Amino acid sequence: MTHTATEPMETSLIDSALTKLASVSGIPVAFGGATVDGVVAVTTIAGARTTALNGLSVSPRRGLGGQALIDARPHATSDYGASRRITHDYDRHILGEGIAALLAVPIVVAGRTRGMIYGGSRAPGTVGDRFAASAVAVAARLAHQFAERDARERSSAGPLGGPTAATVPASSLEDVRLAYAELRSISGTIDDPALRARLSSVERRLAALGGMAGDVSDDRLPIRHADSAVSLSRREHDVLGLAAVGLTNADIAVRLGLRESTVKSYLASAMTKLDASTRLQAVSAARPRGLIP
Template structure:
């Protein structure tokens, strides 16, 4: 088998617990699949630690360490594909390192679905039956859909952590110099726009609030000074459009990035240039930054 591909530990700056996200997904799967037992855990290094449980009768699985390539879950980690075993205890498709724990929960059939993020296995979710029969394709697809949903959530959290690291690096650069270099300024603007887009699409209100708070901090990092009091007010979309203008994007590219029509972008540009009382895209960016409206 291939070696398991796992991710380094997340930084955890603003990151909620990934184990909590996994438990929430298991609870959703209990409703959608009707499986009597669901459990899972996050991958750390070459091993997975079981930390989420729905429908268990004992603590025998709690904090169990699953090694890569061992058992159903280890094989799912290593191969990065779902593994389903209908007759667990006589199967020759897996190792039987964890038979006592599986037997302790009365599990006869087991499905493991890996949570793969950018080519790395970050967690695995299991669904089990206490009878010797295959887990149906419909139920298996629901478990795999749950694994994909958890992967998307972890990917969003990874991106937030990456952007926060860029923010901290930018803050250090501002503190160590009289101004901000073009590359640092561009990085701040890119991070600002990325965080705003993530905030617009996340279903987690707490995470959305955190992202928007970080976005406001990013706006204060321009020119290494506190921005002047803004004379005008730009809408959120006008700020987004102007942020991409600051990155050198043309209207067509802005429209594609923001899922807007070209005419809508042009309308935003006319409105914001009128508000700022400027006559060119460059002047609009300079004036907006002077007022602290964009990074």
């Protein structure tokens, strides 16, 4: 693990989260850092075999990360060296480390990219669905932590610049999403109408806390948001929601009492509706539409 000099306070949070993500995901190379003066400064590197990534700073619209920085959404390439969709300003860093497949996940707060998480594989293809979903979840949790800190700083300044009582931090957004997905998987096994109604009430509250705009009140109806033409069936919703918090198809099958092939079918159907080619893209498309927390 390589650490370089830190600048903003966000760096320590990114460092801790990225270090843990790299250790549990098994990704060959993980790196990232906070946005400083509009540029992503890479300050944490895990799994490197060379020093090629040291000192990497990514400017807007440059390379894969520079595009993710501007678009405020994840970008990936299965063969970095051959890609024609990105600039190759950072080839000496990325290719110098032997990275072929690369994923860049921005940490976005109020529409502004505050940092970046990268995952790389030394073989062309993908970085893996499990790492991709986990990276998106980690970025969402970091964004929530940054937003909470921003709110505390605004509150401490007070209306006239004077100190006020510190605000109580809200629960982790990712914990809310995980609790919602877990509750959905449990409620699907309950036959008692009264108990299911009570569970549905809790689901609605968790969905609202997680930023979900779709209606979860009736399991017979599809999940739909008034501003979106896309709707998900209940099973598509449940499968995608569990995938969004990092579960594999096998894990999801166990949670929902389904065959793994059935899970793949529901996931593929949701991806088609959302015009996504990967589960990462599907999650990124579903959340802004309010279809999953």
